[in-house]
Amino acid sequence: MPKRKASAQKAEAINNEDSIPSAKRAKTQKSSSTTRRRGKGKNNKIVEEKPKKPDLRALLLDLAQAPLDIVIAIFQHLEPYDLLCLARSTKDIRRMLLSESNSHFIWEAARANVPGLPPKPDDMDEPAYANLMYDAHCHECLGLNCANVVWEWKMRLCRSCEKDLRIQSDELDFVPNPPFVTKEEFLELIPYHSMVDVKNVTYVRPAPRVNFWLESIVNDYLEEYEREVIDEVSALEWRTRLKAEKDVLNKQVKKCQRWHVRRLDERAYQRELLLKERRLE
Numbered sequence: 001m002p003k004r005k006a007s008a009q010k011a012e013a014i015n016n017e018d019s020i021p022s023a024k025r026a027k028t029q030k031s032s033s034t035t036r037r038r039g040k041g042k043n044n045k046i047v048e049e050k051p052k053k054p055d056l057r058a059l060l061l062d063l064a065q066a067p068l069d070i071v072i073a074i075f076q077h078l079e080p081y082d083l084l085c086l087a088r089s090t091k092d093i094r095r096m097l098l099s100e101s102n103s104h105f106i107w108e109a110a111r112a113n114v115p116g117l118p119p120k121p122d123d124m125d126e127p128a129y130a131n132l133m134y135d136a137h138c139h140e141c142l143g144l145n146c147a148n149v150v151w152e153w154k155m156r157l158c159r160s161c162e163k164d165l166r167i168q169s170d171e172l173d174f175v176p177n178p179p180f181v182t183k184e185e186f187l188e189l190i191p192y193h194s195m196v197d198v199k200n201v202t203y204v205r206p207a208p209r210v211n212f213w214l215e216s217i218v219n220d221y222l223e224e225y226e227r228e229v230i231d232e233v234s235a236l237e238w239r240t241r242l243k244a245e246k247d248v249l250n251k252q253v254k255k256c257q258r259w260h261v262r263r264l265d266e267r268a269y270q271r272e273l274l275l276k277e278r279r280l281e
């Protein structure tokens with residue numbers, strides 16, 4: 001698959017600073033709170049002192065100054081989402097975690113800390129993959145709480161953006177050049193998103209499906225095709241490679257879908273537990 005958005009994905013993955021989680025910060029702050037009695041006598045009340053805000057920026061700057069082997073040892077115990085947030089924190093940590101040659105083993109260790117996390121696709125770098133799996137922003141409009149991921153396109157898209165971007169085959173007007181494959185065969189070989197056609201569902205036959213493509217992906221593959229295919233032999237090689245890539249992608253999509261659903265279920269369960277605990281307090 002063309003490495004169409006590797007650098008863009010990495011930049012987007014890291015630059016999206018709004019998504020630095022506040023939950024952990026809140027937790028740290030809460031645990032440091034103390035109580036004290038105000039006034040004397042019977043009616044004195046126990047009041048909660050305002051927790052002192054830890055200076056996270058300073059802590060992170062200190063961390064960046066620590067010996068490298070210690071920093072690496074700490075980072076290898078984290079998860080990819082933690083690394084993603086750290087990479088958005090200070091310039092030094094960002095530089096360290098974005099340097100592919102120096103940091104890939106940290107990210108690999110972090111991925112191994114998450115049971116069941118599907119393997120990273122070869123055409124994605126580590127920050128982009130962590131961003132896709134964990135960050136809750138729509139990649140198009142940057143809207144929050146986006147749980148919809150189009151795994152075939154490796155994009156997190158809110159329903160509205162997905163609707164705006166997706167395109168059906170009859171809206172795509174092109175002929176592969178040189179014409180060793182038809183438009184239909186070309187579209188079948190590249191990644192597309194398939195959905196149940198809800199308007200035509202009946203109980204008497206299997207639910208029909210409708211396929212959607214992303215124009216930018218189609219264009220990337222067309223460019224690649226025109227670059228690589230010059231005769232029947234290279235067309236056959238191209239077709240064989242794309243079929244193999246499609247098989248790998250389909251397996252990856254299934255694993256990611258299962259992992260994502262499980263993660264959403266776990267998060268919903270945790271939220272429910274938290275609400276119950278708060279009601280009991």
Ligand SMILES: [Zn+2]
Pocket residue numbers: 138139140141142143157158159160161162
């Ligand atoms: Zn959106």
